[in-house]
Amino acid sequence: xxxxxxxxxxxxxxxxxxxxxAPCTVVIFGASGDLAKRKLVPGLYNLARDHRLxxxxxxxxxxxxxxxxxxxxxxxRDSVAKFSATGAPEDSLWDGFAAGMFYCTGGYDDPAGYxxxxxxxxxxxxxxxxxxxxxxxxxxxxxxxxxxxDNIGKSGLSKGKNGGWCxxxxxxxxxxxxxxxxxxxxxxxxIFDEDQVxxxxxxxxxxxxQNLVVMRFANGIFEPIWNRNxxxxxxxxxxxxxxxxxxxxYYENAGALRDMLQNHLLQLLALVAxxxxxxxxxxxxxxxxxxxxxxxxxxxxxxxxxxxxRAQYTRGWMNGxxxxxxxxxxxxxxESTTETYAAVKLYIDNWRWAGVPFYMxxxxxxxxxxxxxxxxxxSVPHGLFPSSAADLIEPNxxxxxxxxxxxxxxxxxxxxxGLGMHPRSVxxxxxxxxxxxxxxxxxxERLLLDCMLGDATLFTRRDMVETGWQLMMPILDYxxxxxxxxxxxxxxxxxxxxxxESLMLEGRAWRQL
Ligand code: BG6
Numbered sequence: 001x002x003x004x005x006x007x008x009x010x011x012x013x014x015x016x017x018x019x020x021x022a023p024c025t026v027v028i029f030g031a032s033g034d035l036a037k038r039k040l041v042p043g044l045y046n047l048a049r050d051h052r053l054x055x056x057x058x059x060x061x062x063x064x065x066x067x068x069x070x071x072x073x074x075x076x077r078d079s080v081a082k083f084s085a086t087g088a089p090e091d092s093l094w095d096g097f098a099a100g101m102f103y104c105t106g107g108y109d110d111p112a113g114y115x116x117x118x119x120x121x122x123x124x125x126x127x128x129x130x131x132x133x134x135x136x137x138x139x140x141x142x143x144x145x146x147x148x149x150d151n152i153g154k155s156g157l158s159k160g161k162n163g164g165w166c167x168x169x170x171x172x173x174x175x176x177x178x179x180x181x182x183x184x185x186x187x188x189x190x191i192f193d194e195d196q197v198x199x200x201x202x203x204x205x206x207x208x209x210q211n212l213v214v215m216r217f218a219n220g221i222f223e224p225i226w227n228r229n230x231x232x233x234x235x236x237x238x239x240x241x242x243x244x245x246x247x248x249x250y251y252e253n254a255g256a257l258r259d260m261l262q263n264h265l266l267q268l269l270a271l272v273a274x275x276x277x278x279x280x281x282x283x284x285x286x287x288x289x290x291x292x293x294x295x296x297x298x299x300x301x302x303x304x305x306x307x308x309x310r311a312q313y314t315r316g317w318m319n320g321x322x323x324x325x326x327x328x329x330x331x332x333x334x335e336s337t338t339e340t341y342a343a344v345k346l347y348i349d350n351w352r353w354a355g356v357p358f359y360m361x362x363x364x365x366x367x368x369x370x371x372x373x374x375x376x377x378x379s380v381p382h383g384l385f386p387s388s389a390a391d392l393i394e395p396n397x398x399x400x401x402x403x404x405x406x407x408x409x410x411x412x413x414x415x416x417x418g419l420g421m422h423p424r425s426v427x428x429x430x431x432x433x434x435x436x437x438x439x440x441x442x443x444x445e446r447l448l449l450d451c452m453l454g455d456a457t458l459f460t461r462r463d464m465v466e467t468g469w470q471l472m473m474p475i476l477d478y479x480x481x482x483x484x485x486x487x488x489x490x491x492x493x494x495x496x497x498x499x500x501e502s503l504m505l506e507g508r509a510w511r512q513l
Contacts, residue, residue, distance in 0.1 A: 021452035023056040024133035024164075025124050027117065029148050030140035031061025031103065032075065035171065040139060041076045042084035043444040048097040049086060052449055056128040058100040062117060064107055072103035085442060100128060108140065109147045114155035125161065132164025135451055139171050141250075146187050153191040167451055169198045172263060173254065174460070177476060178469040185462050198451045199460040203264035204271075205443035205450075207432065208406045210458075212271050212373070213285070215400070215408065223276065225377070227352045232395065235359045235374040235511055236268050238402075239366040241318060243492070244340070248331025256342040257310070257479075260362035262472045266293065267460070268373055268402075269358055273348055282457040286464065293467050295350040304478040307346070309488060309500045310339035313365040316492030323365065323492045337484030340364045343500040343510075344475065359503065361510065365492040370513040371402040385423055394425045406432040406440060 028036050047053050061072050081088040106113020124130050152158050160166040175181025244251045270289035277284040299307045314325040327334050341363030377396040397411040408430045416422040488497035
């Protein structure tokens, strides 16, 4: 047992044993795709390792390539060794997990494949006691979502068997714009009831993001100041050091606004801005989230430039290594106008947030990987200290570090020790890693487990997906018509385009993390 697994940390004493899901089978469509290899199978293995999976748990990989069960198990073992945060699997644990892993060859549009899958699932129910409970994970390119759901419906697999349940997990991107998202939702809801549908947004499941709910509502001190009277503005950043990493084909049609802001960052904004929910029930929280997002002021189509900036990275240096510009990446049009950076300023028109700007930005090939939510408080109302000293005091700032180095920092003014009366800003720090001494679960582990438990809190509801697109449409339409005239550039390894500062008002500035 490693130090991290030990229960000796006093902060963990008294934690109750968590609930276990009912025995079930998870079917992964797109069984040997990138997501299955990097996240899904390693995530399930880690759940098994932490004894969080039910007895009889089974996994079926479904894909077009011919492969034996044994070959699939071996290839997944290699993936776990490569991508799991817990390293190479231990033999005894892996053997138990792999005994419940199977493979089914079938075309995504071939009814015979679904027939074979259905028989395999019945057999698992009989042999491994999975009780007719199924999770279907759509981990294929989105162009296949409709075909797969249609075939699940036609083959009678969309309902659990013998009193069991059936749930479907739909990966992002959920639509390309409002129209396609509405069409996809209609197709999903034609086959499945909304309470069977689990739309993934892995940002919601990050440990620090969930901690936002605990921080806001399990501490009495924040809620009274969590409003326009005390908060000057909010900055939500997801900076990535990586480029498009061989996903040029996908990214060319997406861009930063669709890839990160419309979904992930908007979810973070919803959790910061929502009113206190009445319970932790999935719909109680999601109702508050959607209320906050629906209160965001629509961006006028003729004033998009005052609210949104887009940019693309050019050649530059990252950690002493020269890296190509976006237009030189494989699979990218050398004249591409796709943005790899987007920044947006939004206002929430309600009593709590009137007049408080919410800034969101995300970019690839930025100086470093750092995602955070920064709550910038107002300055003190009266300057008590001499102006020479006042320059050294910054207004209070609460930073929730989403990743890496997960934790919370509160910036305070403190007296410099000595005979004078000199204030300075200092940081009070809480670090997840060192405080609790446990491995944070990967977001996908959490999401897979929650879906098996039937807890949809961290999944995106239909209304949220469509409202998110609705908000972004004026920007997307404007950019599409501008044909690149408004596109700015930033050097790889920088903090993004200077033009992004134009979104800031009254002495505010983007944080350099
Ligand atoms: C994905 C995007 O949804 O999120 C990627 O498609 C991005 O482009 C990724 O890199 C970021 O996720 P994380 O968890 O690494 O911050």
